[in-house]
Amino acid sequence: MRNYSEVEFLEKVLSIPSVNGKQDTGKLAEFLAGYLKDCGLSVSLQKVDENNVNVITILQGKTKEQVIWNGHLDTVPYGELSKWHTDPERPEVKNGRMYGRGSSDMKSGLAGMVYVLGQMKRQGYVPRQTIHFWGTADEEKGGSGAEEMLEEYGIPKASLLLIGEPTDCCLGIAQKGCVWLKAGVCGKTSHGAYPEEGENAVMYGFKLYETIREKLHRYSHPLLGKPTIQITGIQGGIAPNMTPDEAELCMDIRTVPGIGKEEILLWAKEEAEKYRKYTQGRVGIEFQIMNYRKAIETDEKNPWVQKMQHVIKSETGEGTKTGISFFTDASVFMKNRDDIPVILFGPGKEQLAHKPDEYVEIKTYLQYIRILRRLF
Structure with missing residues (x-):
């Protein structure tokens, strides 16, 4: 598999349709798995049902500390096509933005996480923490991907659950x-x-x-x-x-x-x-x-919140804390526990999710990747 640039990788992820209830997530899961394997990582594909597949990989770190990265593979339907000015199934770059269904919610966060993880392994970099990556299916409806992940693998004792949902690179420490x-x-x-x-x-x-x-x-x-x-x-x-x-x-x-x-x-x-x-x-x-x-909240004094706020501010000039009104797979993963801080952090914009002409700012997507690299 070719060594994609950051933007090429996002474009490829957006070009593989994964509409919940219309297409399965298998093709996207296979592409992500293939990329991670080519980078040298061991990857597992977990079949959830006939239409849904999860992606799991681990990058070993220098210490016993563990963190979890999560992103969902599925998107919502396109809606009324006449209201789109681009083809929602074919990513298109205009005026510094990449348009397409899932560009904000949340294939840009997903692509950024997978890209950084693969490049760390390809370049022989060993992070301080062991990073578990979980790419989940069916987040937009029943959360069956997260449920299946939880049932088969459980949740490791981790210091952070990082989810790449759209926050416009703000620090999401609460969700309804x-x-x-x-x-x-x-x-x-x-x-x-x-x-x-x-x-x-x-x-x-x-x-x-x-x-x-x-x-x-x-x-x-x-x-x-x-x-x-x-x-x-x-x-x-x-x-x-x-x-x-x-x-x-x-x-x-x-x-x-x-x-x-x-x-x-x-x-x-x-x-x-x-x-x-x-x-x-x-x-x-x-x-x-x-x-x-369930609603989720992370203490502002948590060390990860403090660290991320510092890195985000130095990269973007902002360190705004925010909350999101929609639920995420965090509420599945954390339904029976409260001992892992959850941070929502992605390059997409919450207000563009599920709407026509969904896009992500390429500048923000690249900032997101740089922040992940600096953090880990």
């Missing part, structure tokens, strides 16, 4: 969690002209949503702001002139540290019990957690 809550509401039907004779399941579902929203807004985080909640799906109703006796609501809840699924479920069940008593048992609600990712 996520709860997808489904509520099934049972009420009582009646003629639309006599609503007092029924119990409107849709209205009780909306009332539940408003109560949870009010409780969430009592919380805030200096980097993440307030938690959010929105109804992302609703079904209910029989006819325009009938009180609906059944409803199903899906709610997307983004949490901050200090709020987990336990708190959300407690609030929801307490409210449901109030409705049951008030209506003398005519209203009942059942709940289901469709997805849960």
Whole structure:
């Protein structure tokens, strides 16, 4: 395999489609594995399912200290193609930017990590820490790649979990969690002209949503702001002139540290019990957690935070700490532990993720690579 330049390598990674649910991640995983092997590293490919493959390699360091680098291989779909000014499947460089699906989220972070790791091995450089690289599939949907990695390999005792998600080379030390809550509401039907004779399941579902929203807004985080909640799906109703006796609501809840699924479920069940008593048992609600990712935060005084802030500032002139509102594979890897600091750090821009005309600034991508080299 040829010895790519930094930009050529990114272009190659972006030119291998890996849309979640459309293409598998196997071709991209094989390309990354081939590059790392050509650089002299031993690589494993872990089959997650028919469509998803993980990439694992280790670069041995001088000490027993271990760090984990993680990036996901999959992207979201392209969306409406007419809204793109470039082909999302073919990377294109214009005005110092490289366009293409995944350029910000997060193939630029992925490519930078793999490139630096391969070049360290190719050049015979031995880092201080042993670096575990985990390239995961299916991050954009169910996180099955991270789950499979966790089940087969577990998490080593590491001093850092570094994830190349888009932060525009800022220091990401916090991320929101996520709860997808489904509520099934049972009420009582009646003629639309006599609503007092029924119990409107849709209205009780909306009332539940408003109560949870009010409780969430009592919380805030200096980097993440307030938690959010929105109804992302609703079904209910029989006819325009009938009180609906059944409803199903899906709610997307983004949490901050200090709020987990336990708190959300407690609030929801307490409210449901109030409705049951008030209506003398005519209203009942059942709940289901469709997805849960916990919120994550790393102490600003952590040595890695201090070190990275210094290196980033000397390279870019900025050392801004930030938080991100979307969840990452960190919430899978760290779901049962809190002893490994998590830092989100990548060259992409969060605000471009999942949108048409997604791009990464080539200057920022090259800065990212230089920072990784200086850190490790």
